[in-house]
Structures are given as structure tokens and as C-alpha cells.
Amino acid sequence: MAIELLHVMIRKIVRYPLFWIVSVFFLLIIPMLYRFFLTIDLTFAGQQINLLAFLTPDSASVWQYILFVASYGVYVMILFALSFINRDLREGIWRQYLFAGSSRNDLALALWLFSLGLSLWALLLVVLAGSGIVLRQSHAFNAADFIELRLFFAGFLLHYFVFIALAVALNMLLRNTIMSFLIILLWGLVAESAVRWIDPTGFAHYLPVYNLNGLVPNPILALFDRSSVAEPDTQSVVMSLFWLFGCIGSTYYVLRRKDL
Amino acid sequence: MxxxxxxxxxxxxxxxxxxxxxxxxxxxxxxxxxxxxxxxxxxxxxxxxxxxxxxxxxxxxxxxxxxxxxxxxxxxxxxxxxxxxxxxxxxxxxxxxxxxxxxxxxxxxxxxxxxxxxxxxxxxxxxxxxxxxxxxxxxxxxxxxxxxxxxxxxxxxxxxxxxxxxxxxxxxxxxxxxxxxxxxxxxxxxxxxxxxxxxxxxxxxxxxxxxxxxxLVPESTEDNPVYRLLLEVPYTETGKLLECLGLNPNCVLLEKMPNGAVVDFEPSEGGPELLNKFLAENNIMLSGLTKVKSGIEQSFMKITGEQQQHGH
Structure with a gap:
């Protein structure tokens, strides 16, 4: 039944104008962010480094940087996901799902599949936007980059999946798009950084955003350090999976217990 | 069942x-x-x-x-x-x-x-x-x-x-x-x-x-239909009517009224006219015989009224 639910969700997503607005926005914002980030000159070991010049010779590095920049686009996808889910809840569509024979387990499963599907869609959009950037910078399109960067791409996908699952879990408690989005945004960009600033070595390392950011590390910093392809570190992967299962479990629990 | x-x-x-x-x-x-x-x-x-x-x-x-x-x-x-x-x-x-x-x-x-x-x-x-x-x-x-x-x-x-x-x-x-x-x-x-x-x-x-x-309807089956009937008689005849109804095995008394009664009638064959005939044979002339579906309004008022009284 969850498959039929997902089928119906996909049909509704493609009819939802916000989905296409978000997708187009996503395609446009990635090159813009990419260009913006590259105008920043970094100072490393007393040397001023121009990022554009630094990245130009290596298409793999460009891809890494695109993924790093696009990882911040997760907030756009979260906004869309919450808006889509709450619209259905508000209009009683989930009730119809129940009347049609779906169980609450099916609803929970469909939500996770929806989160995963949206993450895959984001990855596809990034690949499309990234291909444009790579070609524009006169790099030859090199399929081997995808193999070399497979762990980085997987990290990006997991980053989106966990982040969206986190937002969906929170939203199932609050059932309010703006409130849920603002909490995720403030936590992701401000609150968790503040916690890490207060306690840089302690439990802050186990908080979600720190580990989710570790899945898509800034390739420039990694290149300075190791002169090799940056990869998600093991702790980030393990902790992200921990948070993913936590979100899945709490969404399932809330859906089982709460009124619809 | x-x-x-x-x-x-x-x-x-x-x-x-x-x-x-x-x-x-x-x-x-x-x-x-x-x-x-x-x-x-x-x-x-x-x-x-x-x-x-x-x-x-x-x-x-x-x-x-x-x-x-x-x-x-x-x-x-x-x-x-x-x-x-x-x-x-x-x-x-x-x-x-x-x-x-x-x-x-x-x-x-x-x-x-x-x-x-x-x-x-x-x-x-x-x-x-x-x-x-x-x-x-x-x-x-x-x-x-x-x-x-x-x-x-x-x-x-x-x-x-x-x-x-x-x-x-x-x-x-x-x-x-x-x-x-x-x-x-x-x-x-x-x-x-x-x-x-x-x-x-x-x-x-x-x-x-x-x-x-x-x-709201008598529990009928296709073979044995049940008719819910309002039987009306002059006030003085009510006691006699109730007594007579007790003699008819196909009749179930549902409600006594000052000038009659409501009954469920389940004849083995025929319809409500058989009850009229039975009563006439026992010298009871009905002033009214009406099929009723239910007294839902009465029931509703009675039930909610009782509830209100209990509440006070």
C-alpha cells in the first residue's frame, strides 16, 4: 500500500506548482552561490588564495565544491517538503488515505520514501546544474569524476535525506510549516554553532547538524590539509545514520499515536 | 441473524x-x-x-x-x-x-x-x-x-x-x-x-x-413482515383494548397511550387488516389504525429531556 501511496504522492507533487518553482530556483541558485563563494579570497598560512584559480584545473574539485555549496540548498527542499505535507494534512487528504485502506505504518513508510525521493531529486538537480558549471568553466565533462567522488555524492544524498527526515519528524509534532522551518533553520545555522562554541569538544560533536555538515565537507579546507579528495568522515556517517533512525522512529511513533 | x-x-x-x-x-x-x-x-x-x-x-x-x-x-x-x-x-x-x-x-x-x-x-x-x-x-x-x-x-x-x-x-x-x-x-x-x-x-x-x-423499524424478515401500528380507540375502551391485545400471540405491545396503543404486529399471513378483524370479533371498534415508522422525535426529546433532568 505504501507504494500506491508514493505513486499518488508523486502525482500530486508534479501537479504542485511550488515543486516546479523550487526546482527552477534550485537550478538557478546553485550556480549563483557557486560564483558567490568563489569571489571570496581565503587566507591560508599567510597566503591569499583565489578559489576560482585554485579550482579551475581540476573538474573533480569543481564537483566537490558544487556539492558543498548545494548542501545549503537543503533548506529550500525542506521548505517544500513541509509545505507539501502540511497542505495534505490541512485539507484532510491523509484521512482519505486512511479511508482508502492505508494504515498508519503505510503513511510513515510513504513519508520516508518521500524524503528519500526528494533527496534524489535534489541530487539530480545538482548534477544538472553542476554539469552546466563544469562545462562553462571549459572543463571536459568527465564521467570518471562521479566514480572518484562516489562517496562524496553518497554523503550529499545522506545529508539531504537526514536533514529532510529531521524536518519531517519535527513537523509531525508541530504540524506547522513556518514554525518547523524556522526551528530547523535557526538550529542549523545558529543554535548548534552556539552550542559548539560553548562546548567545542564535548557532546556538541554528536549533534545532528555538525555531523550532517561532516557528510559534505568543504573541499577547499580538505585540499589544504591533504591535497586529496575530501570524503565524509566515519563519525559523521555513523552519527547521521543514528539521527536518521531516530527521526524515522519518532515519525513512526508520532504517526501511530497522534490524531490525524 | x-x-x-x-x-x-x-x-x-x-x-x-x-x-x-x-x-x-x-x-x-x-x-x-x-x-x-x-x-x-x-x-x-x-x-x-x-x-x-x-x-x-x-x-x-x-x-x-x-x-x-x-x-x-x-x-x-x-x-x-x-x-x-x-x-x-x-x-x-x-x-x-x-x-x-x-x-x-x-x-x-x-x-x-x-x-x-x-x-x-x-x-x-x-x-x-x-x-x-x-x-x-x-x-x-x-x-x-x-x-x-x-x-x-x-x-x-x-x-x-x-x-x-x-x-x-x-x-x-x-x-x-x-x-x-x-x-x-x-x-x-x-x-x-x-x-x-x-x-x-x-x-x-x-x-x-x-x-x-x-x-426505527420493526425487525421484519421477508417471510414474516412486522407492522408497527398505532391503534386508537375512545378513552373508555383503552383497558379493553390492552386486554384483548394480550390475547393475540402475534401482537407485541410497545407503548400504552390514553386512547390506544402502539404495537408490533407479525401476522403469519396477510396484513394489518387481520388485527382489525381480530379486534372487531372481540367487540373493539378502532377509531384509527395507522402504520407508524417510529417516534424518533418523541424518543429524542424523551432521552435528552431525561438527561437534562439527571443533570440538575
């Missing part, structure tokens, strides 16, 4: 500290049309929401035929509170979505959607967006959605809300047709007349309590 379709036991539901349902226990049998009556805020919709699995009961349980405890049935037609559609989507598109969930084979979906739209008089607005429909059409659309999977169980919460007189007649006719085909229907309404015209049984809700449950 018909099979039990739904059984509920001591269902209680709170909204915060407010008790919305207080120990609701009832049974519904296959083919019955149950009217749930009660004023606004009496718990009708909450009860339907609980047995549909939308709301979780605080305590108590319900079980649908062949289902697990506190689980909604596999497939049900339901209209709860308001029509559940996306305003910006076309009517037939949304029905198509639900047809997928109901696992109607792809090759039959369009035909089935056309059928329900025709049944509910919406074939001309199939391609319109839901937001463009009138209130009455939205209500019809919700009924079309409920009928889509040809469910054996239909739950309708105030189905004639917003309908014009012809719409009300059509919907009542539709419910009667469904009941005649053996479907089980639960209808919540605060309109006594509506329940009386359509339902076989009535449950009276007041302040979250099931204040009464009664049959």
Missing part, C-alpha cells in the same frame, strides 16, 4: 481536559442504516473519527468485522466533517488518485469515476477545479469519493449539509438504494427527519454519552 459489522466498547476520548466521548458501546449489524443523532457538540463526529481510525481513543476499543482492535477497516467510504480535496486540483484527477489507492485496476478507473460522477450528478463539472465548485457540489464530490470503491460500509457525517432540496432528496434516495443492496451505512445528523426517513436504527448522543439506541 445478521453478522456484526462493528462493535465498540466503552470508547472514551478527551480533547485536552474535555471529555468528548464517555464510554460509548454499541453494535452495528450488516445491512443496518444507523443514524447518529445529537445536537452540535454531542460527540457524533468524534465518535465517527474514532471508529474510522482518524482519532485515537483514550480508552475502550472498537473492532470492525475481520479487523484488528482499534484499526480502521481495509476499505471504507467516508465523508467526515468536510470534503477532503485539494482546492487547486481538478475533481476527476483527485478521484483518479484515490482510485489508485483503492487498487481499482487502471483500465477500470476512468469508467468507475464516470459512474460515481453520474450517480452524484457531477458529470458536467468533472474537469473543474475543486475550489470552483459550489458548496453543494463539494458535498456531492465528497460523496462521490466515498462511493468510489463500492465500499460495503459507508460513513457519512452530515451528508446533506449545503445541498439544495433536490440534492437532499437525491442523497437520501442514494442512501436508501445502498441500504437496499445490503450495504451498512452510518449517518450522523442533527436533523431528526433525515434520520427517520433513511435509517433503520438510531443512536442518540448527548454530551459525549450514548443516551439511547433504538430500532
Amino acid at each position: 445478521s453478522a456484526t459489522i462493528l462493535e465498540t466498547s466503552s470508547i472514551t476520548k478527551y480533547y485536552g481536559k474535555t471529555k468528548a466521548l464517555d464510554g460509548i458501546s454499541l453494535q452495528l449489524k450488516k445491512g443496518q442504516v444507523l443514524g447518529i443523532l445529537g445536537p452540535n457538540g454531542s460527540g457524533k463526529t468524534t465518535f465517527l473519527s474514532v471508529i474510522l481510525g482518524v482519532l485515537r481513543p483514550y480508552s475502550g476499543w472498537y473492532r470492525w468485522v475481520d479487523g484488528d482492535v482499534n484499526s480502521a477497516p481495509a476499505s471504507i467510504g467516508a465523508l467526515l466533517e468536510k470534503p477532503c480535496f485539494l482546492p487547486g486540483n481538478r475533481l476527476q484527477t483527485q478521484l483518479y488518485d484515490m482510485a489508485i489507492l483503492h487498487k481499482i485496476p487502471a483500465r477500470h478507473r476512468a469508467m468507475r469515476i464516470k459512474e460515481v460522477l453520474t450517480e452524484t450528478g457531477l458529470e458536467d463539472v468533472a474537469t473543474k477545479k475543486f475550489s470552483a465548485l459550489s458548496l453543494g457540489m463539494k458535498q456531492r464530490a465528497a460523496i462521490a469519493m466515498a462511493l468510489l470503491s463500492r465500499p460495503d460500509i459507508l460513513i457519512l457525517d452530515e451528508p446533506t449539509n449545503g445541498l439544495d432540496p433536490q440534492g437532499i432528496i437525491d442523497i437520501r434516495q442514494l442512501i436508501r438504494q445502498l441500504a437496499a443492496t445490503g450495504k451498512t451505512v452510518i449517518l450522523a445528523s442533527h436533523i431528526l427527519d433525515e434520520v427517520e426517513k433513511v435509517c433503520t436504527h438510531a443512536a442518540f448522543f448527548k454530551k459525549g454519552v450514548l443516551a439511547g439506541f433504538e430500532s
Whole structure:
């Protein structure tokens, strides 16, 4: 039944104008962010480094940087996901799902599949936007980059999946798009950084955003350090999976217990 | 004896500290049309929401035929509170979505959607967006959605809300047709007349309590029809009438009145004229003999009145 639910969700997503607005926005914002980030000159070991010049010779590095920049686009996808889910809840569509024979387990499963599907869609959009950037910078399109960067791409996908699952879990408690989005945004960009600033070595390392950011590390910093392809570190992967299962479990629990 | 379709036991539901349902226990049998009556805020919709699995009961349980405890049935037609559609989507598109969930084979979906739209008089607005429909059409659309999977169980919460007189007649006719085909229907309404015209049984809700449950029609079978009759005689003859009725094995006295009685009459053959003949043979001349369906208004007033007295 969850498959039929997902089928119906996909049909509704493609009819939802916000989905296409978000997708187009996503395609446009990635090159813009990419260009913006590259105008920043970094100072490393007393040397001023121009990022554009630094990245130009290596298409793999460009891809890494695109993924790093696009990882911040997760907030756009979260906004869309919450808006889509709450619209259905508000209009009683989930009730119809129940009347049609779906169980609450099916609803929970469909939500996770929806989160995963949206993450895959984001990855596809990034690949499309990234291909444009790579070609524009006169790099030859090199399929081997995808193999070399497979762990980085997987990290990006997991980053989106966990982040969206986190937002969906929170939203199932609050059932309010703006409130849920603002909490995720403030936590992701401000609150968790503040916690890490207060306690840089302690439990802050186990908080979600720190580990989710570790899945898509800034390739420039990694290149300075190791002169090799940056990869998600093991702790980030393990902790992200921990948070993913936590979100899945709490969404399932809330859906089982709460009124619809 | 018909099979039990739904059984509920001591269902209680709170909204915060407010008790919305207080120990609701009832049974519904296959083919019955149950009217749930009660004023606004009496718990009708909450009860339907609980047995549909939308709301979780605080305590108590319900079980649908062949289902697990506190689980909604596999497939049900339901209209709860308001029509559940996306305003910006076309009517037939949304029905198509639900047809997928109901696992109607792809090759039959369009035909089935056309059928329900025709049944509910919406074939001309199939391609319109839901937001463009009138209130009455939205209500019809919700009924079309409920009928889509040809469910054996239909739950309708105030189905004639917003309908014009012809719409009300059509919907009542539709419910009667469904009941005649053996479907089980639960209808919540605060309109006594509506329940009386359509339902076989009535449950009276007041302040979250099931204040009464009664049959609106005699328990007839095809072979042995039962007639509910109002027998009227002059005041002085009432005692004699009651005495005489006690002698007739096919008669069950339901209510004594100052000038007569209400009885269920189950003749082995023939109709109510046999009772008239029997009474005449016993020197009782009726001043009136009327078939009655039920005294739902009286029952409602009596039940809710009693409740109010208990409250004081």
C-alpha cells in the first residue's frame, strides 16, 4: 500500500506548482552561490588564495565544491517538503488515505520514501546544474569524476535525506510549516554553532547538524590539509545514520499515536 | 441473524481536559442504516473519527468485522466533517488518485469515476477545479469519493449539509438504494427527519454519552413482515383494548397511550387488516389504525429531556 501511496504522492507533487518553482530556483541558485563563494579570497598560512584559480584545473574539485555549496540548498527542499505535507494534512487528504485502506505504518513508510525521493531529486538537480558549471568553466565533462567522488555524492544524498527526515519528524509534532522551518533553520545555522562554541569538544560533536555538515565537507579546507579528495568522515556517517533512525522512529511513533 | 459489522466498547476520548466521548458501546449489524443523532457538540463526529481510525481513543476499543482492535477497516467510504480535496486540483484527477489507492485496476478507473460522477450528478463539472465548485457540489464530490470503491460500509457525517432540496432528496434516495443492496451505512445528523426517513436504527448522543439506541423499524424478515401500528380507540375502551391485545400471540405491545396503543404486529399471513378483524370479533371498534415508522422525535426529546433532568 505504501507504494500506491508514493505513486499518488508523486502525482500530486508534479501537479504542485511550488515543486516546479523550487526546482527552477534550485537550478538557478546553485550556480549563483557557486560564483558567490568563489569571489571570496581565503587566507591560508599567510597566503591569499583565489578559489576560482585554485579550482579551475581540476573538474573533480569543481564537483566537490558544487556539492558543498548545494548542501545549503537543503533548506529550500525542506521548505517544500513541509509545505507539501502540511497542505495534505490541512485539507484532510491523509484521512482519505486512511479511508482508502492505508494504515498508519503505510503513511510513515510513504513519508520516508518521500524524503528519500526528494533527496534524489535534489541530487539530480545538482548534477544538472553542476554539469552546466563544469562545462562553462571549459572543463571536459568527465564521467570518471562521479566514480572518484562516489562517496562524496553518497554523503550529499545522506545529508539531504537526514536533514529532510529531521524536518519531517519535527513537523509531525508541530504540524506547522513556518514554525518547523524556522526551528530547523535557526538550529542549523545558529543554535548548534552556539552550542559548539560553548562546548567545542564535548557532546556538541554528536549533534545532528555538525555531523550532517561532516557528510559534505568543504573541499577547499580538505585540499589544504591533504591535497586529496575530501570524503565524509566515519563519525559523521555513523552519527547521521543514528539521527536518521531516530527521526524515522519518532515519525513512526508520532504517526501511530497522534490524531490525524 | 445478521453478522456484526462493528462493535465498540466503552470508547472514551478527551480533547485536552474535555471529555468528548464517555464510554460509548454499541453494535452495528450488516445491512443496518444507523443514524447518529445529537445536537452540535454531542460527540457524533468524534465518535465517527474514532471508529474510522482518524482519532485515537483514550480508552475502550472498537473492532470492525475481520479487523484488528482499534484499526480502521481495509476499505471504507467516508465523508467526515468536510470534503477532503485539494482546492487547486481538478475533481476527476483527485478521484483518479484515490482510485489508485483503492487498487481499482487502471483500465477500470476512468469508467468507475464516470459512474460515481453520474450517480452524484457531477458529470458536467468533472474537469473543474475543486475550489470552483459550489458548496453543494463539494458535498456531492465528497460523496462521490466515498462511493468510489463500492465500499460495503459507508460513513457519512452530515451528508446533506449545503445541498439544495433536490440534492437532499437525491442523497437520501442514494442512501436508501445502498441500504437496499445490503450495504451498512452510518449517518450522523442533527436533523431528526433525515434520520427517520433513511435509517433503520438510531443512536442518540448527548454530551459525549450514548443516551439511547433504538430500532426505527420493526425487525421484519421477508417471510414474516412486522407492522408497527398505532391503534386508537375512545378513552373508555383503552383497558379493553390492552386486554384483548394480550390475547393475540402475534401482537407485541410497545407503548400504552390514553386512547390506544402502539404495537408490533407479525401476522403469519396477510396484513394489518387481520388485527382489525381480530379486534372487531372481540367487540373493539378502532377509531384509527395507522402504520407508524417510529417516534424518533418523541424518543429524542424523551432521552435528552431525561438527561437534562439527571443533570440538575
